[in-house]
Amino acid sequence: MGDSHHEIVPFIHKAYNISSEHKLTEGESEEKRDRDIAPTTVRKWRRHFLYLIVPALIFSNLFTVVKWREAYSNACIRPQLTYSPTKSITTYERKTLWRDIDNNVFTGSPRPEFDKAWHELLSPMVIRITNDELKTLHKPSLALLDGSGFIAETAAYHELHCIKRLRRHLFVENYYPNMTEAEEDRENRHVDHCLEYLREAAMCRGDPTLVPFHWEEGKPFSSQESVHECINWESFANWAESRKIDASQYSKLSDDVVYPI
Numbered sequence: 001m002g003d004s005h006h007e008i009v010p011f012i013h014k015a016y017n018i019s020s021e022h023k024l025t026e027g028e029s030e031e032k033r034d035r036d037i038a039p040t041t042v043r044k045w046r047r048h049f050l051y052l053i054v055p056a057l058i059f060s061n062l063f064t065v066v067k068w069r070e071a072y073s074n075a076c077i078r079p080q081l082t083y084s085p086t087k088s089i090t091t092y093e094r095k096t097l098w099r100d101i102d103n104n105v106f107t108g109s110p111r112p113e114f115d116k117a118w119h120e121l122l123s124p125m126v127i128r129i130t131n132d133e134l135k136t137l138h139k140p141s142l143a144l145l146d147g148s149g150f151i152a153e154t155a156a157y158h159e160l161h162c163i164k165r166l167r168r169h170l171f172v173e174n175y176y177p178n179m180t181e182a183e184e185d186r187e188n189r190h191v192d193h194c195l196e197y198l199r200e201a202a203m204c205r206g207d208p209t210l211v212p213f214h215w216e217e218g219k220p221f222s223s224q225e226s227v228h229e230c231i232n233w234e235s236f237a238n239w240a241e242s243r244k245i246d247a248s249q250y251s252k253l254s255d256d257v258v259y260p261i
Helices: 030-077 114-122 129-137 153-172 179-206 233-242 249-250
Strands: 093-096 126-127 142-145 150-152 213-216 219-222 226-231 253-258
Touching: 114 153, 129 150, 142 150, 150 253, 153 179, 226 233
Parallel strands: none
Antiparallel strands: 093 226, 126 150, 142 253, 213 219
């Protein structure tokens, strides 16, 4: 048998394909050629690696920050200790409270625009809630006979009701003239209830807003205006309006309280 000559071709990864620019030149060794090729390939892989890892790190960091802020906001600042369907629509905003009693439709002596403003503000005081929403309270309520739910109120509207009642009490002869002794006693107890309700409400929320002082007539007075963290009242009121129960519907309520099923 004649000798056969086989050309031995070393295995080279496709990443190391030798282009014409890397072919051996006269007097150049393979070892030198490989040393020239290797740094170029490493740089390419390093660049590809950076293209992948940098976006991943950025996304990971952003995700961590978002989740941390969400957890901090919900758990540390406003823990969900009680349930209310309003929490899903409640948003907060910075709001300057001026406490201006001049040219304010909600303040001053009785007049048509005063009564109209307060009536409209308290219009959605009584609202409809679902069977499942009432279940979370573990308490009964009056049911709507058409089976559409139960009636309830939000505490914010009860507070507003009390403020309106106190304002009317300032002009009791205008709003409740010729009261009997029993009616007067009931009115006084209602006012006392409202004052206590508002005291508890203020202590419950404990608004931490800092209010600076200034001199006025030789005495230190706290500023009338201050910036507070407030709910977006418009969205809150719109939600209540969408569930409003009018007084004309009271005749369609159950005679006694009913527990949710």
